[in-house]
Amino acid sequence: MLRSSLAFLVLAFAFFLCFIMSTGSYVYFQFVQQWPPTTCRLSSKPSNQHRPLQRFTIHGLWPSNYSNPRKPSNCNGSRFKGIVSPKLRSKLKIAWPDVERGNDTKFWEGEWNKHGTCSEQTINQMQYFERSYEMWNFRNITEALKNASIVPSATQTWTYSDIVSAIKTATKTTPSLRCKPDPAQIKSGPKTQLLLEVVLCYEYNALKQIDCNRTAGCWSNVNIKFH
Numbered sequence: 656m657l658r659s660s661l662a663f664l665v666l667a668f669a670f671f672l673c674f675i676m677s678t679g680s681y682v683y684f685q686f687v688q689q690w691p692p693t694t695c696r697l698s699s700k701p702s703n704q705h706r707p708l709q710r711f712t713i714h715g716l717w718p719s720n721y722s723n724p725r726k727p728s729n730c731n732g733s734r735f736k737g738i739v740s741p742k743l744r745s746k747l748k749i750a751w752p753d754v755e756r757g758n759d760t761k762f763w764e765g766e767w768n769k770h771g772t773c774s775e776q777t778i779n780q781m782q783y784f785e786r787s788y789e790m791w792n793f794r795n796i797t798e799a800l801k802n803a804s805i806v807p808s809a810t811q812t813w814t815y816s817d818i819v820s821a822i823k824t825a826t827k828t829t830p831s832l833r834c835k836p837d838p839a840q841i842k843s844g845p846k847t848q849l850l851l852e853v854v855l856c857y858e859y860n861a862l863k864q865i866d867c868n869r870t871a872g873c874w875s876n877v878n879i880k881f882h
C-alpha cells in the first residue's frame with residue numbers, strides 16, 4: 656500500500672517535471688545582439704550569403720533560467736506563423752536580418768521555434784517580435800560604444816569592463832558579453848578574443864531591463880577585439 660502510493664507520488668512528480676519543462680520554465684530574458692562581422696568571420700555557411708553589416712543586429716530573445724545555463728528550448732508551443740504585418744516585417748529586416756545565410760524568415764522561424772515557444776505563456780508570437788524590435792530600437796548599442804570611443808578597429812583592443820561600462824552608461828544596467836577565440840590569433844602574440852554578442856537582460860515580462868549577472872561568455876583577463 657505504502658509502496659504503491661510512493662510510486663504514484665514519484666510518477667506524479669515526474670509528470671509535473673515534464674509539464675514544467677514543456678511549458679518552458681524561465682525566470683528572465685536574455686536579449687542577444689550580434690556584431691555581424693564577427694558572426695560572418697566565424698561562420699561555416701557559404702560566404703557569398705554573408706552580410707557583415709557594421710551595426711549590431713538582433714540574434715534573439717531567449718527566455719532563460721539562472722539555474723540552467725542551457726536555457727529552456729524547443730518548447731511545446733505554437734509553430735512559427737510568419738510575420739504577417741508588412742510594417743513589422745520591414746522593421747525586422749533592418750533590425751533582425753539573417754547575416755549568415757540571407758534568409759531572414761528562416762532565421763525568425765528558427766528563433767521563435769527554439770526560444771519563443773518557451774515564453775509563449777507570457778508573450779505571444781507577435782509580441783515576441785514586436786518587443787524584440789523595441790528593445791533593439793530603444794538603445795543603439797553601436798552608438799553607445801561609439802560614444803565611448805569604442806569603434807571597430809583591427810588593431811586596438813579593449814578590456815571586458817571597458818565595453819561593459821560603455822553600454823552601462825547608455826542603458827543604466829549591466830550587460831553581459833559573448834566572445835569567441837580570435838581565429839587570426841598569432842601564436843607568439845598577445846592573446847585576444849573577438850566580441851561576438853552583447854546581451855541585455857529583461858525581467859519575466861520582457862518589459863523592464865535588469866542587470867545581467869552571467870559573465871561566462873568571455874575569458875576574463877583576455878583583451879577583446881571589436882572589428
Ligand SMILES: *[C@@H]1O[C@H](CO)[C@@H](O)[C@H](O)[C@H]1NC(C)=O
Pocket residue numbers: 675676680681682720721722723727
Ligand atoms: C530552471 O530549469 C529547470 C529545467 O528546465 C527547472 O527544473 C527549474 O525549475 C528552473 N528554475 C526556475 C527557477 O524556474
Ligand SMILES: *[C@@H]1O[C@H](CO)[C@@H](O)[C@H](O)[C@H]1NC(C)=O
Pocket residue numbers: 731732733
Ligand atoms: C503539446 O504536446 C501535446 C502532446 O505531445 C500535443 O498534443 C499538443 O498538440 C502540443 N501543443 C502544441 C501547442 O503544440
Ligand SMILES: *[C@@H]1O[C@H](CO)[C@@H](O)[C@H](O)[C@H]1NC(C)=O
Pocket residue numbers: 758759760761764
Ligand atoms: C526561406 O525560409 C523560409 C522559411 O523556412 C522558406 O519557406 C523559404 O523557402 C526560404 N527562402 C529561400 C529563398 O530559400
Ligand SMILES: *[C@@H]1O[C@H](CO)[C@@H](O)[C@H](O)[C@H]1NC(C)=O
Pocket residue numbers: 710795797798801
Ligand atoms: C545607431 O548608431 C549608429 C552609429 O552612430 C548609426 O550609424 C545607426 O544609424 C544608428 N541606428 C539607428 C537605428 O538609429
Ligand SMILES: *[C@@H]1O[C@H](CO)[C@@H](O)[C@H](O)[C@H]1NC(C)=O
Pocket residue numbers: 794795796798799802824825
Ligand atoms: C551618444 O551621445 C549623444 C551625444 O551626447 C547622445 O545624445 C546619445 O543619446 C548617446 N547615445 C547613446 C546610445 O547613449
Ligand SMILES: *[C@@H]1O[C@H](CO)[C@@H](O)[C@H](O)[C@H]1NC(C)=O
Pocket residue numbers: 721868869
Ligand atoms: C543572478 O541573479 C539571480 C537572481 O537574483 C540569482 O538567483 C543567481 O544566483 C545570480 N547568479 C549569479 C551567477 O550570480
